[in-house]
Each structure stands twice: as C-alpha cells, then as structure tokens.
Amino acid sequence: xxxxxxxxxxxxxxxxxxxxxxxxxxxxxxxxxxxxxxxxxxxxxxxxxxxxxxxxxxxxxxxxxxxxxxxxxxxxxxxxxxxxxxxxxxxxxxxx
Numbered sequence: 001x002x003x004x005x006x007x008x009x010x011x012x013x014x015x016x017x018x019x020x021x022x023x024x025x026x027x028x029x030x031x032x033x034x035x036x037x038x039x040x041x042x043x044x045x046x047x048x049x050x051x052x053x054x055x056x057x058x059x060x061x062x063x064x065x066x067x068x069x070x071x072x073x074x075x076x077x078x079x080x081x082x083x084x085x086x087x088x089x090x091x092x093x094x095x096x
Contacts, residue, residue: 013069013070015066015077015079016064017037017039017044017064017065017066018064018065018087019037020039021035021037021061021062021063022036022038022043024036024057027050031051033047033048034047037063042077044076044079046065046079048081048082049081055084062086062088064087065083066082067080067082
C-alpha cells in the first residue's frame with residue numbers, strides 16, 4: 001500500500017503524491033480515465049471523468065497529484081478528480 005495511506009484515518013484524507021505514470025486506461029463504459037501512479041513506495045489509481053475537465057496525460061511520465069484519497073474495498077488507494085501538475089523531464093533528457 002502507498003505510504004500516503006499510513007495517515008488515512010478517516011474515509012477521505014487530503015493526499016499529495018509525486019510519481020511516475022505507469023499505466024493509462026480509458027473506460028468509455030464507465031466514462032472514466034484512470035492513471036496508475038507509482039513513487040517507489042507503492043502505487044495508487046487516479047481517476048477523472050471522461051469529459052472536458054480531464055487532464056491530457058498522453059506522453060506524460062511524471063506527475064504531482066493532490067486531492068482526496070480513499071482506500072477502496074479492494075484495499076487500493078484511489079484519488080478521484082484530483083488536481084494534477086505535470087513534472088517536465090530533466091533538461092539532459094531534452095536533446096534535440
């Protein structure tokens with residue numbers, strides 16, 4: 001479980017996570033987009049509605065997420081409709 005979970009003592013807790021986008025999934029049937037983000041201590045799923053408010057994460061590797069975190073019935077950490085900041089790659093990776 002992600003280290004952010006260790007401080008969750010209520011049904012929802014404000015959480016900030018900086019990590020790598022490992023997986024991106026669109027689910028048109030449920031009208032959601034999900035991103036799996038890892039930071040070396042664990043993973044969480046961030047979820048946004050499939051509408052104009054969802055972030056564009058295609059090609060993005062590193063992000064900072066902030067929002068309300070809940071532990072789902074399956075024990076996984078979930079953040080819904082969270083604020084997101086894209087972290088640009090280091091300059092030495094921007095060769096051109």
